[in-house]
Amino acid sequence: MSILRVEGLTKRFRGVTAVDGVSFEVEEGSILGIIGPNGAGKTTVFNLIAGAIPADSGRTHLEGADITGKPPHAIARAGMARTFQLMRPFYSMSVLDNVAIAVLAGSGTRRTARDDAATIIDTVGLGAWRDSATEGLPTAALKRLELARALALRPKVLLLDEVLAGLVPAERAPVLDLLERLRTDEGVTLVFVEHIMAAVMRLSDSVLVLNLGKVLTSGRPEEVTKDPRVIEAYLGEEPTRADS
Missing domain, CATH: 3.40.50.300 (P-loop containing nucleotide triphosphate hydrolases)
Incomplete structure (x- = not known):
């Protein structure tokens, strides 16, 4: 199909x-x-x-x-979700908050957004950076963050x-x-x-x-x-x- x-x-x-x-x-x-x-x-x-x-x-x-x-x-x-060549996360926020916002933009709720975001972060292998500021992340981590934000839309x-x-x-x-x-x-x-x-x-x-x-x-x-x-x-x- x-x-x-x-x-x-x-x-x-x-x-x-x-x-x-x-x-x-x-x-x-x-x-x-x-x-x-x-x-x-x-x-x-x-x-x-x-x-x-x-x-x-x-x-x-x-x-x-x-x-x-x-x-x-x-x-x-x-x-349908997508990633971009030019990554533009919210650099003033943590990795967790970036993904939580994406969860809310999809079908998530305020009550579960952070837990759902944490699960997605673990799925893409970003657990070590979960509470880190997004600014200063290496390129490989930023790529995974871009993927996590897209996956947050389910x-x-x-x-x-x-x-x-x-x-x-x-x-x-x-x-x-x-x-x-x-x-x-x-x-x-x-x-x-x-x-x-x-x-x-x-x-x-x-x-x-x-x-x-x-x-x-x-x-x-x-x-x-x-x-x-x-x-x-x-x-x-x-x-x-x-x-x-």
């Missing part, structure tokens, strides 16, 4: 077509990786799906319901925008383990934009390739990475080993 269906999304900025008729479906409980060169339209697609910007045309359906044109908070309550579909960016190889593997657990243990469907091909190969059930705002191809990771069009447009000689 498709939990997310995107049909013909198109977005233009001052005459430049950033997203051009993009369509795809995501099966419930699966992981879709989205790849492509810089400027391919990946983040714009996320912005359109999540309601951050309006589409010029096209539709988005979540669990069969049309969410096209709805504001971000309504889409979040419908069951999403059925989670959009991850370069969640591994800025992490060294030793920091990536635990995050990948966490994402796999979210799918297997929590039943969260994941859609992630990523440039680190080792992560794409490890996590993805299927891969969507964007180039110049259009879908270049899609399919299983091992098929997509052998496609001459993908190699020419994006991969080149980039290695896809797990230690990359």
Whole structure:
């Protein structure tokens, strides 16, 4: 069953077509990786799906319901959350308070918000920083905090925008383990934009390739990475080993 269906999304900025008729479906409980060169339209697609910007045309359906044109908070309550490349937590607050606010923004209550937040913090491996000030956290911890705030909305579909960016190889593997657990243990469907091909190969059930705002191809990771069009447009000689 498709939990997310995107049909013909198109977005233009001052005459430049950033997203051009993009369509795809995501099966419930699966992981879709989205790849492509810089400027391919990946983040714009996320912005359109999540309601951050309006589409010029096209539709988005979540669990069969049309969410096209709805504001971000309504889409979040419908069951979709996202992370951002540029992390913007409340730096004057603790990790716990940051996540508790996200819990309240979802379906949480004041009575249980802090307890729910503490559970999520433990889930993402931030327990050691739970009561720490957010300002001054290392990048790896900030990435996990961004993920925790998204999970606090209790999403059925989670959009991850370069969640591994800025992490060294030793920091990536635990995050990948966490994402796999979210799918297997929590039943969260994941859609992630990523440039680190080792992560794409490890996590993805299927891969969507964007180039110049259009879908270049899609399919299983091992098929997509052998496609001459993908190699020419994006991969080149980039290695896809797990230690990359």
